[in-house]
Each structure stands twice: as structure tokens, then as C-alpha cells.
Amino acid sequence: xxxxxxxxxxxxxxxxxxxxxxxxxxxxxxxxxxxxxxxxxxxxxxxxxxxxxxxxxxxxxxxxxxxxxxxxxxxxxxxxxxxxxxxxxxxxxxxxxxxxxxxxxxxxxxxxxxxxxxxxxxxxxxxxxxxxxxxxxxxxxxxxxxxxxxxxxxxxxxxxxxxxxxxxxxxxxxxxxxxxxxxxxxxxxxxxxxxxxxxxxxxxxxxxxxxxxxxxxxxxxxxxxxxxxxxxxxxxxxxxxxxxxxxxxxxxxxxxxxxxxxxxxxxxxxxxxxxxxxxxxxx
Amino acid sequence: xxxxxxxxxxxxxxxxxxxxxxxxxxxxxxxxxxxxxxxxxxxxxxxxxxxxxxxxxxxxxxxxxxxxxxxxxxxxxxxxxxxxxxxxxxxxxxxxxxxxxxxxxxxxxxxxxxxxxxxxxxxxxxxxxxxxxxxxxxxxxxxxxxxxxxxxxxxxxxxxxxxxxxxxxxxxxxxxxxxxxxxxxxxxxxxxxxxxxxxxxxxxxxxxxxxxxxxxxxxxxxxxxxxxxxxxxxxxxxxxxxxxxxxxxxxxxxxxxxxxxxxxxxxxxxxxxxxxxxxxxxxxxxxxxxxxxxxxxxxxxxxxxxxxxxxxxxxxxxxxxxxxxxxxxxxxxxxxxxxxxxxxxxxxxxxx
Numbered sequence: 001x002x003x004x005x006x007x008x009x010x011x012x013x014x015x016x017x018x019x020x021x022x023x024x025x026x027x028x029x030x031x032x033x034x035x036x037x038x039x040x041x042x043x044x045x046x047x048x049x050x051x052x053x054x055x056x057x058x059x060x061x062x063x064x065x066x067x068x069x070x071x072x073x074x075x076x077x078x079x080x081x082x083x084x085x086x087x088x089x090x091x092x093x094x095x096x097x098x099x100x101x102x103x104x105x106x107x108x109x110x111x112x113x114x115x116x117x118x119x120x121x122x123x124x125x126x127x128x129x130x131x132x133x134x135x136x137x138x139x140x141x142x143x144x145x146x147x148x149x150x151x152x153x154x155x156x157x158x159x160x161x162x163x164x165x166x167x168x169x170x171x172x173x174x175x176x177x178x179x180x181x182x183x184x185x186x187x188x189x190x191x192x193x194x195x196x197x198x199x200x201x202x203x204x205x206x207x208x209x210x211x212x213x214x215x216x217x218x219x220x221x222x223x224x225x226x227x228x229x230x231x232x233x234x235x236x237x238x239x240x241x242x243x244x245x246x247x248x249x250x251x252x253x254x255x256x257x258x259x260x261x262x263x264x265x266x267x268x269x270x271x272x273x274x275x276x277x278x279x280x281x282x283x
Numbered sequence: 284x285x286x287x288x289x290x291x292x293x294x295x296x297x298x299x300x301x302x303x304x305x306x307x308x309x310x311x312x313x314x315x316x317x318x319x320x321x322x323x324x325x326x327x328x329x330x331x332x333x334x335x336x337x338x339x340x341x342x343x344x345x346x347x348x349x350x351x352x353x354x355x356x357x358x359x360x361x362x363x364x365x366x367x368x369x370x371x372x373x374x375x376x377x378x379x380x381x382x383x384x385x386x387x388x389x390x391x392x393x394x395x396x397x398x399x400x401x402x403x404x405x406x407x408x409x410x411x412x413x414x415x416x417x418x419x420x421x422x423x424x425x426x427x428x429x430x431x432x433x434x435x436x437x438x439x440x441x442x443x444x445x446x447x448x449x450x451x452x453x454x455x456x457x458x459x460x461x462x463x464x465x466x467x468x469x470x471x472x473x474x475x476x477x478x479x480x481x482x483x484x485x486x487x488x489x490x491x492x493x494x495x496x497x498x499x500x501x502x503x504x505x506x507x508x509x510x511x512x513x514x515x516x517x518x519x520x521x522x523x524x525x526x527x528x529x530x531x532x533x534x535x536x537x538x539x540x541x542x543x544x545x546x547x548x549x550x551x552x553x554x555x556x557x558x559x560x561x562x563x564x565x566x567x568x569x570x571x572x573x574x575x576x577x578x579x580x581x582x583x584x585x586x587x588x589x590x591x592x593x594x595x596x597x598x599x600x601x602x603x604x605x606x607x608x609x610x611x612x613x614x615x616x617x618x619x620x621x622x623x624x625x626x627x628x629x630x631x632x633x634x635x
Contacts, residue, residue, distance in 0.1 A: 171369035174336050179430070180357040180386035189382070193373040 025260070032056075032253035039249045055254045070224040072232065072255060078147075079211055079229040080262060085148035086210030091202050094154045095195070098161030099187055103173070113162065120155045124216055132219055142223040151210065157202045164195055200273030208263045229259045285309035286470055287333070287438060292342035294328050294494075302328040304494045305342065310438075310472065310487075315464050318474045319481035319517070320491035326474045329491070330440050333472065334363050347437055357386075362431035363440040366447065368423050370415040376402075376426050377411040380433045387434075401433040404463070421452050428460070432467060439464070439471040445480060457483060478518050482506070490514045512629035515556045515622055521585055521597050523622070528555045530623060530632070538591050540569040542616075547623060549632040554624045559585065559597040561620035568613035572596060577606050586612070 027044050034049030059072050097116070101109050124131065131150045140146030168191070176186050192199070217228045227235070233255060267274070287310040294303040302325045310316045318326040331337040333344060335356035344351050351359055362383075371379050380398045389397075402408040405425040415423055424444065431439055441460070445453045461484050464471050475481050481488055482502040490497045490505060490513070498505055498514045509515035515523050528537040530553045535542040537555060562570075570590055578585040579602070586598045586606055598614060600606060623633040 169367065169369065171365045171367055172371070174334075174356075175363065175365060175369035175430075176371075176382075177336070177356045178334065178359075178361060178363050179383035179434075181382075182357070185386065190371065190373075 025257075028253045029257050032250055032257055034250055036248055036250050040247065051250065055250050056258070059251050059254045059258060070227055070232075072229075072258065074225065075227050075229045075232045076258075076262070078144075078226055079259075081144055082147045082213070082217070082228055083207045083210035083262070085144065086151050086213075087203050087206035089148065089152040090154040090157055090206040090210075091199055093152055094157035094202070095161050095191070095199065096187070098158050098165055099191060101158075101162055102165040103183075103186075113158075116153075116155050116158055118155075119153070124151065128215065128219065131216075135220065142221055142226050144226070146220050147217055147226065147228075148210075151213070151216065154206065157206065160198060160202065161195065164198055165191060168194065197273050197276040200270050200276075204267055204270050204274050207266050211263050233259065286312040286314075286347060287472075288343075288345040289329075289333075290343045290345075292329070292332060292344060293340050294325070294332060294337060295340045302494055303332070306494070306496055308489060308496060308499065310470060312470055313468050314470055315461070315484060315486040316470075316472045317481045317485035317488050318472065318491055319478060319485075319488060320476065321517070322476055324491045325494035326476075326491045327442055328494075330442055330472060330474045333438070334361055334440050335359050360434075360437045361440060362434050362436040362438075363442065364427045364431055364444045366443045368415075368427040368444070368447075370423060370426055370430075372415055375412050375414055376407060376418075376429075379415065379426055380429050383430065383434045397433050397435075398429075401429045404432065404466075405429045420448050421456060424448065424456055428463065432463075432469075435469075437470065439469050441471065441473040443475055444473075445475070446477070453480075460484065479520060482518070488518075490517060492517075509556075509622060510631050512554060512556070512624040515624070515631075519558055521559050521599070523556045523558050524596050526555045526557070526590075526593060527626070528553050528623075535623065538593070539571075542569070542621070545623065545633055547633040549623075549625065552626040553632060554626050554629075556622035556624060557616055558620065559599040561617045562598045562614045563617060564600070564612055565615045566613060568615040570596075570614045570616075572598060572612045572614055574606055574608055574610045574612060576608065588612070 027046065030045045030048055031039055032055055033052040034045055035051050038049070039045065061071060061073070063071055101113050135141060135146045135150055140149065172190065173186060176190060181189060212230055213228070214230045217226070218231045221227060233252075289306060289308045291305045291307055292303060293301070293305050295301050306329060318329060320326045328337055332339050335351070335354065339352050346359065371382065374382065377398055380401060381394050384394045384397060398411070399408070402411055405428060407422065407425050407429060410418060410422060410426075415426065418426065427444065445456055448456060457480055460473075473484055485502050487500060488502050488505055489499045492513050498510050505514060505518050509518060512525070516525070526537050528535050529551070530545065530547065531550050533543070533545045533547065535545050535553070535555065572586070572588040572590055574586055574588040576587040578587070581602055583602045584600045584604065584606060586600055587595050588598070590596050598612065606612070621633075622631060624630060625632050
């Protein structure tokens with residue numbers, strides 16, 4: 001097969017892109033396997049060191065925080081609960097609201113849809129004080145509910161589901177009606193299975209979104225038992241600076257590497273569906 | 284009261300369009316009724332009102348002695364075959380058939396038996412595990428029918444189910460639908476714009492135009508005795524020839540011929556209709572046709588030509604004749620096989 005010059009150029013660009021993506025991760029990983037001292041004296045590393053098991057063991061099991069109570073393992077669990085809650089609820093709520101917007105022909109459906117869409121312009125960071133006020137008035141600070149609930153509405157997902165439902169032919173609904181399906185069973189028996197690839201794609205997006213939340217858990221939680229991985233990255237080793245101890249750079253890198261694993265796993269396991277959801281619809 | 288009874292049914296859409304005008308119609312149990320008309324004539328709307336997919340603006344629909352105006356479609360015990368079949372794409376054929384039964388809370392063994400029986404009847408037993416996307420057009424059509432049959436509904440509704448098939452398959456499925464309906468004996472309403480389909484399938488035919496039933500009757504009644512210009516032009520292939528003429532004192536005078544002793548007291552401008560198959564060649568005929576085009580169908584020829592200023596006049600001649608472009612044929616009309624319509628109202632004015 002003849003290789004065209006254009007293909008070579010394209011591949012060079014792609015390879016550069018891959019290197020830009022992978023190199024920082026590799027450096028983090030390589031550095032996380034060295035001793036703190038050697039990183040401090042010689043900088044970050046491209047080669048593997050011999051401290052892998054010690055550093056990772058320490059990160060996972062050491063109790064940190066002001067109270068010396070919280071471990072990285074606990075924060076992983078918290079992050080996982082938060083991301084899972086956000087992703088599941090976001091998908092469920094936006095699928096249902098899109099269903100209502102498309103299939104219930106009430107006059108305000110279109111204005112309501114645009115109202116939902118406009119909320120894209122108001123991210124959490126902008127409304128963080130009012131949101132905090134509401135959650136704290138409800139007494140939900142330092143709880144999983146408080147971490148999850150203010151983030152479960154999603155304009156993006158509602159939009160995607162709405163556009164998808166609009167492509168489903170009316171005859172399908174009519175035929176289902178004649179077959180005795182009610183509003184609920186049409187949703188469960190038809191829309192959910194028909195949009196399953198889309199649900200998977202949305203779930204990934206929303207899981208990563210939930211997992212990488214930083215500001216909200218930081219403001220929401222004062223109790224360390226609700227700390228999440230991403231905020232912990234900043235907090236967990238700060239006390240080390242204050243004394244004469246060395247900065248624990250290697251452990252930080254280990255922590256970063258570990259924190260990347262859950263979203264990567266979600267993407268790896270669901271990517272087949274994810275790609276299907278983006279490029280085709282099963283009709 | 285008959286099995287299905289429509290009384291003064293009217294449909295006005297929210298934007299003011301009047302799709303169906305005070306239509307009354309009754310269908311007997313086991314009858315195959317066909318609604319035929321050009322697209323946009325309101326035939327599908329009428330069908331969808333029976334199904335419950337469109338609201339009824341005015342009038343009453345009774346099915347099996349029960350007023351169903353306000354009854355939910357799922358409660359009407361009606362099955363419908365859609366133009367695009369509307370098969371459930373994510374379910375295999377078995378589940379497509381079984382879905383309606385499951386919703387009615389029928390137990391598993393009964394469902395399995397019913398689905399298998401219907402599949403056998405339609406010869407789709409081999410595809411029960413396949414998804415609709417893996418089926419050919421004809422097979423999908425059968426599945427759509429199977430979904431209707433398996434429920435054993437009070438009435439079958441067909442909304443132009445054959446128009447997505449190629450010509451050969453369409454004829455084959457037409458036969459199968461007719462056979463199936465006779466076997467199962469379910470009351471059926473079939474909507475089509477194809478007059479051949481309408482003629483071949485119907486026990487009775489309703490020709491619909493502009494939201495009004497123009498004529499109701501058996502196919503042969505309608506063919507032999509069209510009551511209006513529209514029906515005469517719509518039913519029959521090739522189309523009936525129309526000529527402008529005048530009727531005075533029982534004498535019809537067209538551009539270059541006269542017919543005497545017409546059985547009508549009407550005087551004034553009329554349209555004369557003659558079917559292509561009701562012309563015969565004879566010496567000193569009424570009409571001299573200058574041949575412009577011959578379509579040879581094998582069994583017979585369709586001859587198109589000109590009579591003075593009238594173009595595309597059609598004559599169906601036996602297939603064994605050789606007629607060439609440029610010939611002049613002398614034609615007579617078979618005795619009493621002509622239709623005279625009031626030019627303004629389109630109503631028939633002569634009797635046969």
C-alpha cells in the first residue's frame with residue numbers, strides 16, 4: 001500500500017498529540033516511584049525508581065488530615081459515591097425531563113426547554129453562594145446528599161436526549177399505544193432501550209464531571225470523612241510542609257496517579273457504548 | 284346497529300383545516316372496507332380517529348355497540364398496521380408480537396402459543412429471534428401483520444401498508460392480506476391511494492375526496508356506476524376519457540359527434556365520460572381517433588391519440604391487433620357504456 005504524504009503529516013500530528021497527552025502522566029508515574037529526596041535534588045524523573053510499593057502503600061493507608069483520621073482509600077470511596085450519584089441522577093433526570101418536553105405537548109414546552117438550556121450559562125461556580133446557602137439551610141452540609149443534589153440537573157444531557165427523542169418516529173408511540181403501553185411503559189420499554197448507547201455516553205461524561213468536582217466539595221464539607229480525592233490532592237499533605245520534614249513529592253505523584261484510575265476505568269469499560277452513542281443511533 | 288358505526292364524524296384541526304366533513308359510515312362484522320382517495324383527502328385522518336390517535340371534533344364512533352369517542356386507544360381493542368410498519372427496533376420479532384399481549388397481562392404459555400400460531404400463519408417462524416433491521420421489506424410487513432393478528436382484536440386498521448414495497452411484492456402481499464383476512468375473518472379497514480389495491484381488496488369501497496365520502500359501494504358497483512366525475516376519474520385504469528359536450532332534449536352533442544335518446548332530462552353543459560375498455564372498432568364509428576402512441580402490454584394495447592382538439596384520448600384494444608402511430612381508427616362506444624356528468628356539480632345525470 002502506498003503511503004500518501006498527507007497521511008504521514010497526519011500521523012506526525014497525531015503522534016505529537018499523543019506524546020503531549022501521555023508524557024506528563026508518564027513523568028508523574030515515574031516520579032512516584034522514587035524517593036522524595038532524589039526528586040528534590042534531581043527533579044522529576046523519566047525513569048522508574050525502586051520505591052513503588054512503599055510510596056503507594058503509604059498513600060493508600062496513611063491517615064492524614066488535621067485529625068489524622070482520613071485515608072486516601074476513604075476519599076476514593078467518597079469520590080466514587082459522589083460521581084456515581086451525580087452521573088446516575090443526572091442521566092435519569094435529564095432523560096425524564098426530555099421525555100416530558102418532547103412527548104407531552106403542553107404550550108410551555110419550548111420556553112421551558114430554552115430556560116433549561118440557558119442554565120448552561122450559569123455554571124456552579126457562579127451560583128455557588130446561593131447554592132451553598134440553600135444546601136446549608138436544608139442542613140445538608142457534610143452529607144452525600146449535599147454533595148450530589150445541587151449538581152444533578154443537566155441542561156446538556158437534557159438537550160441531547162431531547163434531540164434524540166425527536167428523531168423517533170411518531171408511529172412507534174402510536175403503535176405502542178395501540179399495544180396497550182402507557183406513558184411509563186413507553187419510556188421504560190422503548191425510550192430507555194433505544195437510547196442505551198446515549199445513556200452510556202452521558203453517564204461517562206457525567207461521571208467524570210462529578211469525579212473532578214473541586215470547589216463544591218471544598219466548600220460543602222468541613223468534616224474530613226466527606227473529603228473527596230480531588231480536593232484531597234490539595235489538602236492531604238499540606239501539614240508536611242510546616243515542620244522540617246521534606247516535601248512529600250513522590251507520594252503526591254502516586255496520589256495523582258491513583259486518582260486518575262477510576263475515571264479511566266469507567267471510560268475503558270463503557271467506551272464501546274460511548275463511541276456508538278456519539279456516532280450512531282440504533283433505529 | 285352494525286359493528287362499526289361512524290355518525291356525522293367531523294375533524295377540524297387546531298389550525299382550522301377541516302379534514303373530515305360529517306362522515307357517516309357503517310362497517311359490518313367481518314367486512315373488508317377500503318378507504319380510497321388522493322393524498323390529503325382525509326382518509327388517513329378518518330382511520331386514525333377510529334384508532335383513537337386523533338380526537339374527534341364532532342360526531343360519534345361506535346364499535347361493537349360501545350361508544351368509543353373518549354376511549355383510550357389502548358382500550359379500544361384495535362390493531363393497526365402502519366405505512367412504515369413501526370416495528371419495535373430494539374425487540375426481536377418474537378417480542379414485537381408478544382409486547383401487546385404482555386401489556387394485557389396474559390400468562391407466558393398462552394403468549395408463546397399465540398405468537399407461534401401467528402408466526403406459523405404468516406410463515407415467519409424462522410425469524411422469531413431476529414431484529415427487524417435484519418428483515419426484508421416483505422418480512423417486516425408480515426411481522427407488522429403478525430403483531431395485529433396475535434392480539435385477536437375487534438378490528439384491523441391498515442394505513443397504506445403496501446406503499447413501501449416494490450411493485451411485485453406489493454401484488455403478492457395484496458393477495459396475502461386478502462387471503463389472511465378471509466381466513467381470520469376480522470373486520471378490516473384498509474386505507475390506500477392506489478385504486479387497483481382498493482378494487483382488489485375491498486368487499487366495499489369508500490371513495491373519499493376533500494373529506495367527504497363521494498361514493499360507497501362494492502368495487503364493481505363503483506366501477507360500473509360512478510356517481511360523480513371524481514369517482515369516475517379515480518376508479519379504473521387507465522383513466523376514463525372525458526370530453527366536453529352539451530345535452531339538450533335527450534341529445535348529446537360533442538365536438539364532432541352526437542348521441543341521441545339519452546336517458547336524462549338534464550339540459551346544459553355536461554362532461555361525457557367513456558372508459559378506454561368500452562370502445563370498439565367499427566366501420567363508420569362515432570369517433571375518429573388519430574393514433575399518436577401505442578403502449579403494448581401484451582394482453583392488450585393502450586392506444587393514445589387525438590380527436591380533433593382533444594388530446595390523449597385512450598382506447599384499449601385487444602393485444603393481437605397491430606396499430607401504428609399515424610393510423611386513424613374509427614371507434615364506437617359500447618351500447619350504453621357512457622357516463623354523463625353535470626359540468627358544474629360533477630354529478631351523474633344519466634342512468635345506465
